[in-house]
């Protein structure tokens with residue numbers, strides 16, 4: 001199993017990061033993808049990657065909730081970093097209108113710019129979408145170029161959402177602890193996505209799966225998500241593990 005969205009570099013893990021990594025290894029996690037948030041999180045992400053260089057890969061991007069009036073300057077620095085280290089994806093990037101719609105237009109521009117970075121470098125994109133699927137597909141529709149390969153991380157949408165995304169490409173969908181929540185609409189969506197387009201992720205420290213919901217999330221909890229997907233699709237956990245590993249290695253071009 002591979003955690004394709006892990007923020008173990010954040011301060012929530014400062015006290016016990018090594019234990020967290022050891023538990024992930026013991027739980028059968030083969031690799032962790034670390035997506036950046038913004039310029040402030042970058043030094044911690046790099047330090048964590050350097051502590052576990054073979055076990056982690058990094059993605060570079062400016063998160064939509066970090067887009068503000070100074071976003072063009074932030075983007076310039078983010079692009080310089082993107083070209084200064086090895087990254088397996090551009091991310092996480094996208095549009096988030098749940099907390100704040102003030103910078104809606106700026107978020108759309110930043111998303112478009114970062115999609116072009118990925119296209120130019122042949123990298124996939126880790127997309128964060130919250131209450132903004134219409135805006136994201138609007139950016140896709142106006143995109144000048146060939147869209148890169150994308151994963152809709154922390155996907156919690158409907159079959160119709162999947163269909164409207166697929167009009168733009170054969171994208172992947174990152175499934176996390178939300179799938180274990182009682183009110184999740186995902187169970188009927190999973191079959192529509194199909195195992196060959198699902199990636200496993202935690203989004204830790206957030207979105208902790210049942211039975212640990214309410215506590216800090218960590219990468220070692222991925223098996224609970226895999227088990228729920230296996231149960232929903234009527235396949236073995238082993239098949240979920242093998243197929244989603246192949247999906248992740250293929251999308252991010254990771255050699256392990």
Ligand SMILES: [Zn+2]
Pocket residue numbers: 005007035092203
């Ligand atoms: Zn994230």
